[in-house]
Amino acid sequence: MAKNYWLMKSEPDEFGILDLKEVGVEPWSGVRNYQARNFMRDEMKKGDEVLFYHSNTKPPGVAGLMTVASGPYPDPFQFKKSSKYFDPKSTKDNPRWFLIDVKFKKVFKNYVPLDALKEEKKLKDMKILQKGNRLSITPVSKVEFDHIVKMGS
DNA sequence: GCCAACGTTGGC
DNA sequence: GCCAACGTTGGC
Numbered sequence: 001m002a003k004n005y006w007l008m009k010s011e012p013d014e015f016g017i018l019d020l021k022e023v024g025v026e027p028w029s030g031v032r033n034y035q036a037r038n039f040m041r042d043e044m045k046k047g048d049e050v051l052f053y054h055s056n057t058k059p060p061g062v063a064g065l066m067t068v069a070s071g072p073y074p075d076p077f078q079f080k081k082s083s084k085y086f087d088p089k090s091t092k093d094n095p096r097w098f099l100i101d102v103k104f105k106k107v108f109k110n111y112v113p114l115d116a117l118k119e120e121k122k123l124k125d126m127k128i129l130q131k132g133n134r135l136s137i138t139p140v141s142k143v144e145f146d147h148i149v150k151m152g153s
Numbered sequence: 154g155c156c157a158a159c160g161t162t163g164g165c
Numbered sequence: 166g167c168c169a170a171c172g173t174t175g176g177c
Contacts (some may be wrong), residue, residue, distance in 0.1 A: 009174095009175090034161095055174080055176085056175055114176080132158040136174085
């Protein structure tokens with residue numbers, strides 16, 4: 001099966017690429033958006049390549065690479081009452097939220113800021129560059145992926 | 154800190 | 166099933 005390519009956003013204040021480098025593998029918990037969940041549950045496969053995007057920081061941009069390290073499984077925080085990700089409508093028999101594990105691959109030698117992405121004609125169709133897009137997980141084409149890796153190297 | 158864009162909720 | 170109100174995201 002062919003690999004898929006993705007971009008996943010996180011706020012480095014919460015969890016950035018350096019945190020991932022430290023732990024190696026991390027469950028991508030806390031996604032509470034159905035489209036993003038569907039990507040993790042239905043389309044992301046172990047071995048897929050992922051761009052790690054830092055949002056809500058100065059400047060926002062792609063910080064490095066990771067890979068999908070597991071199949072989908074229920075996000076444990078949805079069952080924890082004390083968690084801000086607790087979802088009272090989710091049950092263990094029929095969990096609402098799924099996630100995958102991600103594995104650290106590398107920190108880009110050159111951080112690729114959002115402004116630089118905007119300047120690339122090849123990347124103009126990327127979801128991340130469309131106005132108003134807030135989706136935290138988006139599919140990326142191989143051409144786009146390879147181009148951004150080149151910019152970061 | 155502002156605010157535009159978007160997703161979700163809930164009353165009707 | 167509509168849609169107003171509300172909450173969140175994320176660039177600036």
